[in-house]
Amino acid sequence: MKWTEGIDKLGIFIYLAISLFAIANIYSVDEGLGKKQLMFFCISLVVGILIFFMRTKFFENFASIMYVAGVLLLVGLFPFGTEILGQKNWYRFGGFTMQPVEFAKIGTALMLANYVSGPNFNLQIRKSLWTSFAIIGVPAIAVLAIPDVGSLLVFTAFFIALFREGLSGWYFGIAGIFALVFLVALAIDPTYVIIGLAAIYGLFILFNFFKIHWHIMKVITIFGSFLLLCGLAFSAPKILEKLPKHQRERIEVLYKGEKAFRDTSGYNLLYSKTAIGSGGFFGKGYKEGSVTQGKFVPEQETDYIFCTVGEEWGFFGASMLVIFYAVFIGRIYYLSERQKSAFNRVFGYCFASILFMHFIINLGMVMGLFPTVGIPLPFFSYGGSSFLAFSLMTFIFFKLNYADRNSLV
Template sequence: MKWTEGVDKLGLGLYFLLCIFAIANIYSVEPASGTRQAVWFGVSVFVGIIIFLTRNKFFENMAGIIYIAGLLLLVGLFPFGTEILGQKNWYKFGPVSLQPVEFAKLGTALMLANYVSGPDFNLKNRKSILMTLAIIGLPAVLVLLIPDVGSLLVFVAFSIALYREGLSGKLFGIVGLFAVVFLVALYLHYNDIGLFYEAIVIGVVFAVIIFINFHKISWNYISIGSYAGSLVLLLGLVFASPYILEKLPKHQKERIGVLYLGEKMFKDTSGYNLLYSKTAIGSGGFLGKGYREGSVTQGKFVPEQSTDYIFCTVGEEWGFLGSAALVFCYMLYIGRIYYLAEKQKSAFSRVFGYCFASILLMHFSINLGMVMGLFPTVGIPLPYFSYGGSSLLAFSTMTFIFFKLNYSDKNSLV
């Protein structure tokens, strides 16, 4: 049919596959939640149809308004929000709950795409850099104040879109180096190994880096000062890491402790979820126990097993084969969005596509890492799959906006 030309059938097909499989898994452990998720899916599809009927430039023109609305919803949480599981990040309207941070991600992606695609944007210009940081930083600070650490990490995903638009890859290396140093310092702290030894190792590694790049370095006062300053900052981070850890709330310290000492050390507190999550996934074997036959998940041993820990249900009921198939579908889907984003004629569509794919990638990576014990437990859903109307509606809205932009791009004569 002519009207379907330009619709990415593979991408939308994977979206529907993920959503329907998700509803089945949620229904398996909580039938009432599965039914509600099916209703939210119907609402999401209806919103998607409306999106496809909008004008081509609608979201580009409305980006600023949607962004400001997202900020106002976050600000409104402080006086009017409802606290759930220690986080005041929900609005409750009778039986319906709304998590505005999910829509703030959408607004930030649209606003960033709008600004980056503008004629005045240049990452070599200080004004552009400051404006870009402000667009990402305003909602990120509000999310930090809630506090919602999981969602805060997702805002880092926008740097991938900026990298595509010319952001220096050296910044990723610098941030990565500091992150590794901090994590290693925490490991030494938890295992009672003197931080002095890490300081020595850092000094040696730093010396090797300088030696390798010796001929590339401009040996002037500015260059020497920057290298010396970096070394001081790294060493300072090493010795400051235990004090930073002590300032965290008890439950966050325990979650980090689970990562380094194992879930059995905290089996009655922060390690409980992970312990039974691993048990459920491991008990599924290669082919799984069968739909609604998982003893761990059906026994309700895993808290949040229909939301943040939904992947353990897949592991137990569908086994390694089903889990691998789900991971493959996600990788194919995210890769498809990156591919389509790169093919866009419009800079706005390209940047939004990269933002959207990067948000999905961050959610997917952190959620699976959390469920398998590779990342500390944070409240972050698996896109389309975790139970939650706000999450499904927000991700679906981003989905249909991108595929609408892609549809318009394919039918454009320019």
């Protein structure tokens, strides 16, 4: 039919396949939660149909309002939020809860897309650069103050969209170096890290002494960065000591192994790995997983839902799910590149990058490659806020893509 031209059928199919498979797995863990997730799925479909009939310009025109609303919802958590699992990042309405950070991501993506697509935007101009950083930074600071470290990490996804629009790769390189120094300083004595940094800087100066046109700013930059990295290395263990016990142990699990914390922060990871490993190639079968059915893994319907897939569906089922996610995220990036509108392209990159960060962090967390930070698997982990927010971004992007494909411009 003519009206269906421009609808990305592959993307919609993968969204439906992942969502329905998720409902089946949540139902396997908890039948009541599975039925509630099915309800969230039906609500999302109704909202998706409504979005399909909305004017495309609505999202550009109201981007700033959605952004401000998202930030206000985050700020409102401090006086009105409900604390769950040690974090005050929920609103409670009777028997329902809402996590505003999920919707703040949508507002930030729309606002960033709206600003970047403006006629005067140019990342080579300092005003554009710092305004873009401020759009991301305002909600990110609110998230940090909650504190919600996992969601804060997801906000770095917006820099991928800025990189597509011309942000220098140096920013990623510098951030990577600081992160590497911090992590290494947690694993070994900071004194050795500082000695290593001194050796690297010394060799750099030695081999480039006559190649670089030295002036005061370059000298300050080189020695200033060296001192900053040394300070970071020295303070890394002290920062770790200041963290709450459960957060500190979650990081130490990466270095000492989950067995060293098998009765505390390593418990989830230990049984998660056990569940995934026991699934073999084809799994034990639906509702036949002894670890997941025995409720040995806490939060196995939310953050650790992937271990249910690994045990019941095995390596084959888990691999197929990973492939579906990879194709879906790749599809969003591909369609974003084809957009004629800069607003559509930037929003698509924000959406795909948020999906990518959630996906990588959640799987890394479940397999012990990343600390437990409470990041849901998109469309898959139980939760109305998360599922509805990801569905909203999905339908908004596919609506933008539909309008772009049918545009005469």
